[in-house]
Amino acid sequence: MEAEPVLTVSELHAGYGDLEILRGIDLAVEPGVTTVIGPNGAGKSTLLKAIFGMARVTEGSVRLGGIELRRLSNRQLVNIGLAFVPQGRCNFPRMSVHENLEMAAFTLSMQEARTSISSLYERFPLLAEKRSQFAGELSGGQQQVLEMAMALVTSPRVLLIDEPSLGLAPLTLISVLDEVQAISGQGVTVLMVEQNARQALARSNWGVVLDLGRKALEGPGPGMLSDPRLAELYLGGAATQDVGKA
Ligand SMILES: Nc1ncnc2c1ncn2[C@@H]1O[C@H](COP(=O)(O)OP(=O)(O)O)[C@@H](O)[C@H]1O
Ligand SMILES: [Mg+2]
Numbered sequence: 001m002e003a004e005p006v007l008t009v010s011e012l013h014a015g016y017g018d019l020e021i022l023r024g025i026d027l028a029v030e031p032g033v034t035t036v037i038g039p040n041g042a043g044k045s046t047l048l049k050a051i052f053g054m055a056r057v058t059e060g061s062v063r064l065g066g067i068e069l070r071r072l073s074n075r076q077l078v079n080i081g082l083a084f085v086p087q088g089r090c091n092f093p094r095m096s097v098h099e100n101l102e103m104a105a106f107t108l109s110m111q112e113a114r115t116s117i118s119s120l121y122e123r124f125p126l127l128a129e130k131r132s133q134f135a136g137e138l139s140g141g142q143q144q145v146l147e148m149a150m151a152l153v154t155s156p157r158v159l160l161i162d163e164p165s166l167g168l169a170p171l172t173l174i175s176v177l178d179e180v181q182a183i184s185g186q187g188v189t190v191l192m193v194e195q196n197a198r199q200a201l202a203r204s205n206w207g208v209v210l211d212l213g214r215k216a217l218e219g220p221g222p223g224m225l226s227d228p229r230l231a232e233l234y235l236g237g238a239a240t241q242d243v244g245k246a
Helices: 044-051 074-079 097-104 110-123 125-129 140-152 170-185 197-202 228-234 240-244
Strands: 007-016 019-029 033-037 056-064 082-085 158-162 189-193 206-211 214-219
Touching (some): 033 197, 110 140, 170 189
16 A cells, blocks of 8 residues: 555445444555445445445444544535545436536536536537437436536546446446546546456555454455456455456
């Protein structure tokens, strides 16, 4: 680990009501892409939700640039530079692409929103082209790009993104993961959950395996692919096929 962590998770315990899912997670998220993989039910989504204040944190801390995030409101989290793209499509399908971006910009002033949206149109020409179309009419991959653009409207330092490739065809999946990598190349630190371990780790500088609410393994992203412990952890897990195939 060379760089300073941007986001630091320490001894995090979190869950829902009395149900503890995360049982002491430590994570130092550095600039670039950090990918979290692991079997279904491991607690990957819960980790992102806990960081974003959407799961109940019972112990431990989450810090962004030295600021403790526990007990901050969603709006405060956004204001200090955190953005979250939850699992699944979460745009407003019966609103235009442009209106979706405006909705995402609601914490900004009118002027800030206009500037931010126009720079996103330059960054994602596809969205500029489709600005008047209903979000629900875009393809799955295009909608995922829209979700990312919506999260970027507030110019976050850290982007949390949960399974951006879910349900996408193989080629679309690759272009969406390339887009995630490009976003990190522009200085946004990314913490991503992905089922496509091989494709995701190849584009990550750090990889983390969660299992049963604990960190089972971590290491440099691409290097992890050849780590025999990865295959071992996945044996019997839902993602065995994915790790095994190209
Ligand atoms: N809102 C919720 N209320 C109660 N239990 C939940 C909730 N969301 C997820 N869980 C449980 O938490 C565990 C971890 O879920 P999740 O973090 O979504 O796993 P993953 O994303 O790794 O597949 C699962 O057992 C799941 O059933
Ligand atoms: Mg999940």
